[in-house]
Amino acid sequence: MKSDQRVNGSSRRKFLNILIGGGLLGWVGSVLYPIFSYLNPPEIPEANVNSIKAGPASDFPLNQGKILKFGKKPVILIQMNAGEFKAFTATCTHLDCIVQYRQDTKQIWCACHNGVYDTNGRNLSGPPPRPLDEYKVNIINNEIIIINPAS
């Protein structure tokens, strides 16, 4: 009789422990989940930019690069020889810095970690693991138009 009671008691205790423990876990989860969801920034829908105008081709200086806004992303536009335009994503493939065109070496250079790309966007030296994505450049009636190749 007595041992019965104890068995009974211990299984009741076990049951209560599971109930309370499970409840506590559920409570922790229901507090943490909204917090982490709150911290995770919501996706802000943005207009899909497929092309941008970059001004008259005749005004663009020779042997120079310019950073342009392509939607929310920076793009670098270069004119190496007269009328020969190239455009790449300006975000270094290494650690997200913004690259620049160097007139002295005629290369694309990232100041953050000394990454060097050629004017075809290929990574030549330094830490960048991949080439820069190229954008298409059209010139229509002297107007430079940069087009996202993915579009």
Place this chain on the structure above:
Amino acid sequence: MKNAMQKIFSWFDERYDVTPIIDFASKKKVPVHRHMIWYYMGGVTLFLFITQVATGILLLFYYRPGADSAYESMRFILTKVNFGWLIRSIHSWSANLMVFFVFVHMFSTFFTRAYQKPRELTWLTGFILLALSLGFGFSGYLLPWNELAFFATKVGTDIAGSVPLIGKPIMAILRGGEDVSGATLTRFYAFHVAMLPAIFTVFVGIHLPFVQRQGMSEPEELAKMGENEKKVMNFFPNFFLRDALLWLIVLNVLLFLAVFYPWDLGFKADPFSPAPAGIRPEWYFMFMFQTLKFIPPHVLVFEGEVVGILLFMLAGLAWALVPFWEIKSKSRGLTHPMTIIGLIALVFIGVMTVLGYIF
């Protein structure tokens, strides 16, 4: 007067029984030996932290977070607010000195092997405080929203993003979006002025009572001596007054630096301009930054930076757990394996930092 003070004290004592605390404080001793200078380093760090809290609160009165207001409010503080330049300069200098003294304190604890039993958890909480200090530095660096800080944050958060699996969500939470933007600034502001101070205070609240409970760690040769042979000093007032004098000296050094070498604001961040030449993180991240420069783009099938950051995380974890895997040895001085490990770490950090400023 004395009578009134005594009355207040006994009123208090009657209700809260503070005599044991007074008793403990009056019996507290500090061992005297040739390495005792390192005992002061933690205290200096604490002083600099208090300075940070005080000047940080003052800056909050004028600082306005946001991509369109942060830089402008900083310029306002520096040019229009009475002594604004001084408060800001002290905050920047004190931040740098604090990180420096955190490192000095950490290495002195390491080389004197004060982390050994029974002080494992003091070491561990100290390591967490070091990590939090670096978090303070990293998040505070962005708040003026200048060019250097902008790119340092881009690089720093991108490195966090390169960690396999958990990297991308962490990066999104840090940046408040895909890119470093005004959203990142408000987040870093929340980290810097609310979250980190709260967590830091909790860990200081654990770290310091641990030290009080166990007393100062003694060097091996001193620990072996009999109680009567040891030279000791009363904490109150002897050591306490020395501490106070050192704090005063540090405050003066701080003021000297802030007045004669005020901190620059730099140019406002522009997300659509190339990273300027000479971009670099704060000096205490320089060794990691420089190491990443040296790692080739690909190591086997992995991207170089992934390998780099995983190695640093592993090294950091090993460092945090030093008391639990420590190599025991009878050898003393420079031939002790732990001393050699510490020297390698110190030389690595030193050489990489110097190289970072040369290249």
